[in-house]
Amino acid sequence: MTDLLLRNVRPMGGTATDLLVRGGRIAAGPAPAGTPVEDGRGLLLLPAFVEGHTHLDKTTFHLPDWLVNEVGPRIEDKIDTEREWRARTGHDAGVASLAMARAFLAAGTTRVRSHVDVDTSGGTRHIEGVLATREAMRGLQEIQLVAFPQSGILGRQGTDTLLDAALSMGADIVGGLDPCAIERDPVRHLDIVFGLAEKHGKPVDIHLHEPGTMGAFSLDLILERTRALGMEGRVVVSHAFCLGDIPERDRDGLLARMAALGVAIATTAPASRPVPLVAACRAAVVTIFGGNDGIRDTWTPYGSPDMLERAMLIGLRNNFRRDDEVAIAFDCVSAAGAKGCGFEDYGLEPGARADLVLVDARSLAEAVVTRPPRRLVVSGGRIVARDGALLA
Ligand SMILES: [Zn+2]
Secondary structure: OOOEEEEEEEEOOOOOEEEEEEOOEEEOOOOOOOOOEEEEEEEEEEEOEEEEEEOHHHOOOOOOOOOOOOOOOOHHHHHHHHHHHHHHHOOOHHHHHHHHHHHHHHOOEEEEEEEEEOEOOOEOHHHHHHHHHHHHOOOOOEEEEEEEOOOOOOOOOOHHHHHHHHHHHOOOEEEEEOOOOOOOOHHHHHHHHHHHHHHHOOOEEEEEOOOHHHHHHHHHHHHHHHHHOOOOOOEEEEEOHHHHOOOHHHHHHHHHHHHHHOOEEEEOOOOOOOOOOHHHHHHOOOOEEEOOEOOOOOOOOOOOOOHHHHHHHHHHHOOOOOHHHHHHHHHHOOHHHHHHHOOOOOOOOOOOEOOEEEEOOOOHHHHHHHOOOEEEEEEOOEEEEEOOEEOO
16 A cells, blocks of 8 residues: 555644655645545654664664673773674574664664674674665665674774675675774775775765864865765765864864765764764754664663654754754754665655654654654555554
8 A cells, every 4th residue: 555645644743734645655636536544633744764873783672681781991892792792692683683673663764774794703694684684674664784894894804805795795885983093094994995985886984983183084084085086975974973072163174074075974962972063063064864873782771763762862962952953853863864874755745755654742842852652654655553563
């Protein structure tokens, strides 16, 4: 069923109206006779959400036991702990990612960018698992895979070959990781990352946790590569924490270059670190969008497949109080996410893919603040979930 008439819904909290779906897309004009009707009961209508940065393959969300986290403080501790835990437990990235993807769909997310680990311990096993999940979710949820060198590339011989294989197998995007702090050789790291992007004709999304001037240096190198290789509009920098702790003048200089090159930022807006501020990025016309990062994995007990929660956390971290500011936090998990990740046909306008969510809230800001249950989730014009539960 990809034709549907949603009666009495309030798009983005506005005036009540009917919304017509034809052939899985939002349509204009009167509904043809026989179109299936769903009573929207005056609920708030939102475009389905976009998760712009997560790790579907890492989660322990689906396991019966709570994972007791005893990880050390450094990023290297987290990387090593995860690799050891996987070897010990035989973690199945296919099962984990499918459980997580389904939970995202039930909570109203129809587009997901997932970084997926590629390393010399697991090879491309996680890529295979998430590719199977993408296949299982086809038509219901669009999943992008980033081939992500979680353990670095340079310190583990053969990782570059595995990344190459992952991209040949169907990964969409080339990942990278802290060219200075982890790799200790930014030029060589970026040679490999951008070399693979050129070879496969695929975009880049680099994890950049590095703080301050070190992060700014790596970012400068990334921007220079983007320009030199003509990769405008095809590069995302995830986290970019450095933009939260360098002087404003330096930050604004980098943001201006990012805007000119169409380089976007993925943010989780963590409470624990300086972050790129959403207002500063938007003022510079840099696309900034939201994601959880890992959800209940060996890195963190936090996170949720509810993107309204991520919007709230982005709002809190950015001191957004006014309704029009909370709407910007929502934009980070909706339209800006679609733009930054390159998900097409997004939104509530005629012609867009009919990916929709109905919630009981008086306004968009109230939906973000209270995160009400998803009364209805529609994907490609099909009703896929009611009251938070997926239909068969
Ligand atoms: Zn990440």
